[in-house]
Amino acid sequence: MTGTVFSRSLRARLVGATLSTAAIALAALVFLVVLRSGQTLRDQAQEVSTWSEAQLSDRLFSDAKLAAARLQMQREDVERRFATMAERWDVAKAVFSGNTVAASELMRPALTLADLDGAIAFDINLRALTADRVEADLLAANAALETTPIAAALRAVMARNDREHPTGFAMSVRWNDGLSKALAAEESGAVADVFGRPVFDDFGEVIGGLVGYRVLRRHEPLMTAFASLSGRDVFILAGQNLLSSAGADSAVQLGSTSRAELHTVIGAEKVARCIPQVPDIRLCVAAPLRELQQLTGKVVGIGEESSRSLLRTLSVAACLTLCLVAVVLLILSNRITRPLVRVTQIVSEVARGNWQVSVPDIDRADEVGDIARAVVVLEHSLSERDQLRDDVFRQNTILTDRERQLQEQNERFDAALNNMSQGLCMFGFHGRLKVFNAQFCRIYGIARDELEAEPTHAEVRRLAGLADWSSAEGGPVRRTLTKTLADDRCVEITVEPMADGGWVETHEDVTASVTAQARITHLATHDALTGLSNRILLADRLAAAFADYAGEGRAFTVICLDLDDFKGINDTLGHPAGDELLRQVGRRLTTLCPPGGTIARLGGDEFAIILFEADLPKGVLALAEEILVQLRRPFLLAGQFVSVDGSLGIAVSSAEDADGDDLLRRADVALYAAKADGGRRVRVFEPEMEERQNQRRWLERELRLAIRDEQIELHYQPLFDLTTNAVTSFEALARWHHPERGMISPGEFIPVAEATGLIDALGAYVLKLACSDALTWPGNLRVAVNISPIQFREGNLDQFVEEILRTTRLPSHRLELEITESVILSQDQASLDMLSRLRRLGVRFSMDDFGTGYSSLSSLNTFRFDKIKLDQSFVRNLLETDEAAAIVHVVAELGRILKITTTAEGVETPEQLARLRASGFSEVQGYLLSKPIPAAAVVAFLNAQETLHAAA
Numbered sequence: 040m041t042g043t044v045f046s047r048s049l050r051a052r053l054v055g056a057t058l059s060t061a062a063i064a065l066a067a068l069v070f071l072v073v074l075r076s077g078q079t080l081r082d083q084a085q086e087v088s089t090w091s092e093a094q095l096s097d098r099l100f101s102d103a104k105l106a107a108a109r110l111q112m113q114r115e116d117v118e119r120r121f122a123t124m125a126e127r128w129d130v131a132k133a134v135f136s137g138n139t140v141a142a143s144e145l146m147r148p149a150l151t152l153a154d155l156d157g158a159i160a161f162d163i164n165l166r167a168l169t170a171d172r173v174e175a176d177l178l179a180a181n182a183a184l185e186t187t188p189i190a191a192a193l194r195a196v197m198a199r200n201d202r203e204h205p206t207g208f209a210m211s212v213r214w215n216d217g218l219s220k221a222l223a224a225e226e227s228g229a230v231a232d233v234f235g236r237p238v239f240d241d242f243g244e245v246i247g248g249l250v251g252y253r254v255l256r257r258h259e260p261l262m263t264a265f266a267s268l269s270g271r272d273v274f275i276l277a278g279q280n281l282l283s284s285a286g287a288d289s290a291v292q293l294g295s296t297s298r299a300e301l302h303t304v305i306g307a308e309k310v311a312r313c314i315p316q317v318p319d320i321r322l323c324v325a326a327p328l329r330e331l332q333q334l335t336g337k338v339v340g341i342g343e344e345s346s347r348s349l350l351r352t353l354s355v356a357a358c359l360t361l362c363l364v365a366v367v368l369l370i371l372s373n374r375i376t377r378p379l380v381r382v383t384q385i386v387s388e389v390a391r392g393n394w395q396v397s398v399p400d401i402d403r404a405d406e407v408g409d410i411a412r413a414v415v416v417l418e419h420s421l422s423e424r425d426q427l428r429d430d431v432f433r434q435n436t437i438l439t440d441r442e443r444q445l446q447e448q449n450e451r452f453d454a455a456l457n458n459m460s461q462g463l464c465m466f467g468f469h470g471r472l473k474v475f476n477a478q479f480c481r482i483y484g485i486a487r488d489e490l491e492a493e494p495t496h497a498e499v500r501r502l503a504g505l506a507d508w509s510s511a512e513g514g515p516v517r518r519t520l521t522k523t524l525a526d527d528r529c530v531e532i533t534v535e536p537m538a539d540g541g542w543v544e545t546h547e548d549v550t551a552s553v554t555a556q557a558r559i560t561h562l563a564t565h566d567a568l569t570g571l572s573n574r575i576l577l578a579d580r581l582a583a584a585f586a587d588y589a590g591e592g593r594a595f596t597v598i599c600l601d602l603d604d605f606k607g608i609n610d611t612l613g614h615p616a617g618d619e620l621l622r623q624v625g626r627r628l629t630t631l632c633p634p635g636g637t638i639a640r641l642g643g644d645e646f647a648i649i650l651f652e653a654d655l656p657k658g659v660l661a662l663a664e665e666i667l668v669q670l671r672r673p674f675l676l677a678g679q680f681v682s683v684d685g686s687l688g689i690a691v692s693s694a695e696d697a698d699g700d701d702l703l704r705r706a707d708v709a710l711y712a713a714k715a716d717g718g719r720r721v722r723v724f725e726p727e728m729e730e731r732q733n734q735r736r737w738l739e740r741e742l743r744l745a746i747r748d749e750q751i752e753l754h755y756q757p758l759f760d761l762t763t764n765a766v767t768s769f770e771a772l773a774r775w776h777h778p779e780r781g782m783i784s785p786g787e788f789i790p791v792a793e794a795t796g797l798i799d800a801l802g803a804y805v806l807k808l809a810c811s812d813a814l815t816w817p818g819n820l821r822v823a824v825n826i827s828p829i830q831f832r833e834g835n836l837d838q839f840v841e842e843i844l845r846t847t848r849l850p851s852h853r854l855e856l857e858i859t860e861s862v863i864l865s866q867d868q869a870s871l872d873m874l875s876r877l878r879r880l881g882v883r884f885s886m887d888d889f890g891t892g893y894s895s896l897s898s899l900n901t902f903r904f905d906k907i908k909l910d911q912s913f914v915r916n917l918l919e920t921d922e923a924a925a926i927v928h929v930v931a932e933l934g935r936i937l938k939i940t941t942t943a944e945g946v947e948t949p950e951q952l953a954r955l956r957a958s959g960f961s962e963v964q965g966y967l968l969s970k971p972i973p974a975a976a977v978v979a980f981l982n983a984q985e986t987l988h989a990a991a
């Protein structure tokens with residue numbers, strides 16, 4: 040609908056606009072034509088008047104020429120007649136007769152016949168002979184003629200003297216006064232036609248000339264006839280003097296000349312055109328002015344009529360054009376706007392989103408066809424555009440989602456980046472910093488904004504103070520570097536190249552881990568307590584030394600050192616003192632050791648030293664002795680001076696050694712031998728030492744099996760009360776009958792069991808067996824069991840003892856545990872508590888080997904023992920040395936005062952027994968009274984004892 044209205048109004052407007060434009064254009068054209076024709080008419084009138092003047096002038100000119108021609112014809116006629124007259128013999132005779140009257144008489148009629156006014160005859164000398172008029176003054180005439188061209192002309196005519204073809208002359212001349220008077224001509228100032236001819240005699244000779252003349256008449260009949268015939272006025276003027284006229288008034292005066300050479304005729308409503316004539320005269324033809332006006336009016340009228348006609352034609356043509364335009368417009372509008380309306384409707388449909396409308400007129404070859412085809416294209420493109428818009432919308436939604444995800448990822452990335460423990464920075468392929476995190480700034484103390492301007496790698500290195508990081512190490516090459524900063528912090532840098540040519544660096548402050556690593560490395564290769572090398576480093580050094588020896592033959596020596604009775608010091612003075620001793624020993628060894636050597640602590644109180652022979656000018660034995668000397672110098676430990684001793688084993692590199700460890704082993708064997716020999720000495724390795732050690736190993740192996748197979752038996756050695764002489768208890772003593780080797784002493788296998796940890800199993804077995812055996816004994820006889828200090832290390836001895844008492848049902852007061860003072864001195868408070876608990880259970884404690892330790896007395900002070908067993912060494916020396924006797928006496932006294940049972944062991948002689956009894960000892964034990972007896976023999980032994988008592 041909209042399209043139709045639009046199109047209709049468009050059509051109306053198109054037609055209206057075109058028609059009105061055409062009408063206006065035509066009106067303007069007509070107006071212009073009218074304007075132009077008015078102007079043209081005016082111009083035309085001007086032109087016409089000019090043209091009319093020219094026309095009239097031309098006509099008058101023609102008339103003037105006609106008049107002049109008539110005059111000429113008349114003159115020629117006169118000339119012919121004059122020639123005829125001149126040739127008449129009678130005239131010639133008369134003239135040259137000299138008879139003037141006769142001549143005149145004769146000439147008159149001839150002149151009249153020839154229409155001449157007069158004639159003069161001249162002789163050959165040009166002297167006037169006679170004239171037609173008698174009264175003529177011939178002499179004056181001669182003089183007057185000489186001043187005119189007539190004389191010259193006549194002379195020339197006469198000079199030719201051709202009778203057969205005579206020639207003359209004709210000319211018009213103005214009469215001058217002299218000539219007029221001489222010729223007696225009436226007309227003064229007149230114009231005359233003069234003719235001249237030669238005159239021949241009978242013989243044909245020139246005898247003179249004849250000149251005739253005809254003066255212009257006031258009213259020439261010829262002119263008058265012409266005037267009446269043509270209706271013109273004709274007049275001939277000399278200057279302003281009227282010489283002749285016809286049809287006009289006699290008094291004529293010419294006014295000024297117009298462009299068309301027309302003269303006004305003063306005093307008359309006429310105009311005249313003049314043509315000059317010879318001599319010096321004008322022939323004018325005049326016509327009335329009215330004629331000119333009539334001509335002009337006629338021509339202007341024709342112009343106006345043609346203008347009007349043009350206007351009429353124009354108007355009609357304009358109307359026809361308008362109609363034609365209207366019709367063409369209507370046709371065109373039908374041809375164009377109707378399809379346009381349809382196209383408009385379709386475009387409206389398309390605009391409403393209906394792209395399936397079929398478009399007509401697409402086959403048309405004109406612009407409407409173009410529009411229709413364009414609409415089809417539009418339809419397609421709109422449809423595509425809509426599809427595209429949908430696609431774009433979908434894409435946009437996806438993109439928005441992606442952007443949001445990307446944003447989230449970015450935020451997470453930022454959070455991750457800035458919360459990572461490592462510093463991170465990323466460089467682009469051109470080597471400029473692209474990304475960095477907060478930790479990176481923190482590590483190097485760089486302000487964020489210093490890195491914002493994408494500095495180069497070199498600038499970043501400078502800012503970070505990584506001066507020793509050369510540019511050769513920069514760039515996208517995978518590597519890990521560790522750099523030390525000015526403040527000694529260590530930074531580990533990992534460079535990871537990226538596909539685009541850039542790289543990522545992670546920077547981590549690894550100071551702590553590097554320090555820890557260094558510490559770990561140190562700890563791994565050094566002894567924490569003394570700072571000396573440990574076993575691992577020693578093994579390395581041994582391997583290196585052996586390689587040197589094997590390669591260059593550089594002999595070397597290994598010394599193994601063990602402190603004698605370090606355990607005792609440890610136990611008595613405490614672990615801190617023991618540790619301090621080890622540190623001081625380390626320092627002394629370091630002082631003694633030559634620079635190339637290596638000192639290692641192998642564990643406990645064991646040390647090993649590697650020395651090169653070349654570094655020992657005095658030999659290794661001298662150094663070993665010096666070590667012993669230095670060890671024996673007192674050490675200040677826990678506020679007191681302590682002297683220690685040591686055992687040293689030496690092994691010198693030899694061809695038999697398979698490796699460095701072999702040498703160490705040999706040194707250790709030598710040390711063991713030194714120890715076995717009682718310590719405090721240096722032993723150099725000998726092959727037999729190895730044999731002994733092998734035996735020890737064998738023993739260990741066999742002992743393990745013996746314990747497992749319960750091959751260990753217990754023998755019991757009784758203890759006697761010196762007051763009653765009765766058996767108070769039995770001490771359980773381990774006995775091992777080896778199937779091959781026979782009896783093996785506990786003095787031999789107990790240390791092996793202690794050294795190898797087998798003592799725990801053996802101790803448990805012995806305790807259990809002793810308790811069960813004791814249950815078979817009569818009365819309240821106690822059983823004493825030796826407990827090795829090693830057995831206290833586990834920390835659960837009390838529970839273990841309690842358990843055995845419960846399972847064997849042996850009353851606790853029947854069990855006595857024999858321990859050495861080292862147990863008391865070495866144990867901490869927890870162990871003491873453990874002993875006290877056992878005591879509270881009712882178990883009794885004996886201090887074994889009293890007097891051999893360092894602080895036997897102080898042990899008594901620390902723990903309440905039930906019994907003191909004086910070491911047998913004192914009993915052995917009792918009768919030999921006063922000191923031993925004094926000690927026996929003091930111990931007996933001590934027991935009495937402390938109310939502790941005192942037992943003396945190793946009593947072998949009656950004298951010893953007597954002295955002990957005298958000293959006041961409570962109990963005795965020894966071979967004198969009874970050797971240890973098998974368990975099975977105990978009851979019989981007791982029975983025999985009762986019998987003895989009874990006998991006594």
Ligand code: C2E
Nearest residue numbers: 771772773785786805825826827945946947964965966967
């Ligand atoms: P000890 O505890 O001092 O035991 C006494 C040692 O002296 C025993 O030697 C005993 O046979 C011996 N003896 C007793 N009277 C005399 C004498 O008049 N003269 C001489 N010369 N010796 C005498 P044995 O049985 O060889 O034991 C040696 C050491 O072995 C014991 O010394 C004890 O410390 C240890 N031992 C023995 N059996 C065990 C055991 O079952 N457990 C633990 N932990 N140690 C044990």
Ligand code: CA
Nearest residue numbers: 770825857887
């Ligand atoms: Ca004992």
Ligand code: CA
Nearest residue numbers: 887888910944
């Ligand atoms: Ca003992």
